Amino acid sequence: xxxxxxxxxxxVQPVGSPLSLECTVEGTSNPNLxxxxxxxxxxxxxxxxxxxxGQISSEVPQNLSASRPQDxxxxxxxxxxxxxxxxFYLCAWTKAREGAWSNQPQHFGDGTRLSIL
Amino acid sequence: SxxxxxxxxxxxxQEGENATMNCSYKTSINNLQWYRQNSGRGLVHLILIRxxxxxxxxxxxxxxLDTSKKSSSLLITASRAADTASYxxxxxxxxxxxxxxxxxxxxIKP
Numbered sequence: 377x378x379x380x381x382x383x384x385x386x387x388v389q390p391v392g393s394p395l396s397l398e399c400t401v402e403g404t405s406n407p408n409l410x411x412x413x414x415x416x417x418x419x420x421x422x423x424x425x426x427x428x429x430g431q432i433s434s435e436v437p438q439n440l441s442a443s444r445p446q447d448x449x450x451x452x453x454x455x456x457x458x459x460x461x462x463x464f465y466l467c468a469w470t471k472a473r474e475g476a477w478s479n480q481p482q483h484f485g486d487g488t489r490l491s492i493l
Numbered sequence: 494s495x496x497x498x499x500x501x502x503x504x505x506x507q508e509g510e511n512a513t514m515n516c517s518y519k520t521s522i523n524n525l526q527w528y529r530q531n532s533g534r535g536l537v538h539l540i541l542i543r544x545x546x547x548x549x550x551x552x553x554x555x556x557x558l559d560t561s562k563k564s565s566s567l568l569i570t571a572s573r574a575a576d577t578a579s580y581x582x583x584x585x586x587x588x589x590x591x592x593x594x595x596x597x598x599x600x601i602k603p
Contacts, residue, residue, distance in 0.1 A: 382535075419581060419593040420536075466535055479524050479543065479585065484535030 378403035382467050382485035390493050395440075395454040397488050399467030402448065407469040409450040410482065411442055414464040426450060427472070462492045498594055499582060505600040512569040514597040516582030517562075523585040525558055527567050530579045530596070539567075539580075569599075577601045 379402045389395060401407050408427050412420040422435045424442035432442050439458050443451045450467060468482040500515045516525070524543045528536040540556045542549045542565065549556045555568040569576055579596040 417596075417598075419595040420583075421593075422591065464533075468536075479541065481526060481538035481541055482528075482536070482583075482591075483538065486535045487533070489533070 378469075378483065380467060380469055380483055380485040382465075382488055384488060385486065386489045386491075388491045388493060389457050391459055392456050395452070395457050395461070395490070397452040397465055397467075397490075399450040399452075399485055400448055401450075401469045404448070404469070404471065406447060406472045408472060409444065410468040410470075411450065411452050412466040412468065414466060414487075416464075420466065423452070457492050459492050462490055464489055499580065499597040501597060502595070503598040503600070505602060506572060508572055508574055508601050508603050510572055512572050512576070512599055512601075514567045514580050514599070516565045516567070516584075516594055518565075518582075518584045518592065518594075519563065520584070520592075522560070522563075525556075525565050526583045526585070527554075527556060527565075528581045528583065530581065532578070536581065572599075572601045574601050574603055 382399050410425045411423040413423055414420050424432055424434055426432050426444045429444050429447055440454050465488045467485045470480040470482050498517050504512060506512055522544050524541055526541045527539040529539055530536045540549055540551050540554055542556050542558045544560055547558055553570045558565045577600050579598045581596045582594045584592045
């Protein structure tokens with residue numbers, strides 16, 4: 377069966393510090409991968425998605441970047457965190473189909489709660 | 494941008510009652526999906542309904558889709574305390590863009 381892991385679960389970082397959040401998927405090959413941010417009590421905002429190694433699409437211009445160094449690894453990074461980067465970050469995957477979006481359900485990790493001080 | 498809108502924003506009912514949540518959207522869709530999110534956790538997929546379907550069931554869940562009104566409803570029958578969560582709809586439009594609503598927070602009172 378497929379599983380998705382995100383870490384860390386919680387993170388408290390000072391303004392201006394770097395960030396690296398990691399997401400890995402097991403039990404499937406060539407998944408489509410997604411990074412979302414969720415503000416408190418709100419819906420999901422898509423940040424990045426990837427259909428393959430080294431292929432990253434950005435949905436929202438911002439202080440963050442994403443990388444996919446391996447087929448089932450997706451990393452969210454920042455060189456200098458801002459207060460506005462606080463939030464709940466979720467990684468998700470779908471089975472590979474034509475294009476990034478498909479009729480497949482998304483499978484989510486348990487998220488990382490990021491607090492910027 | 495988030496074009497899906499859930500209604501109501503919050504719903505509190507007694508255990509055993511039925512809970513109905515609605516989702517409206519603005520563009521034509523390929524499919525519509527409902528997800529549940531327990532507090533502080535990731536989202537869990539519940540049901541996917543395609544644009545050519547009108548109703549779908551899964552256990553105590555019933556989803557309807559009215560493409561003429563651009564709306565969907567999620568009915569949870571015989572609610573349980575474990576159903577307490579936020580529920581989100583997500584639409585996949587004809588350009589295969591996934592659009593999320595802001596969610597309905599459901600509280601089941603024992």
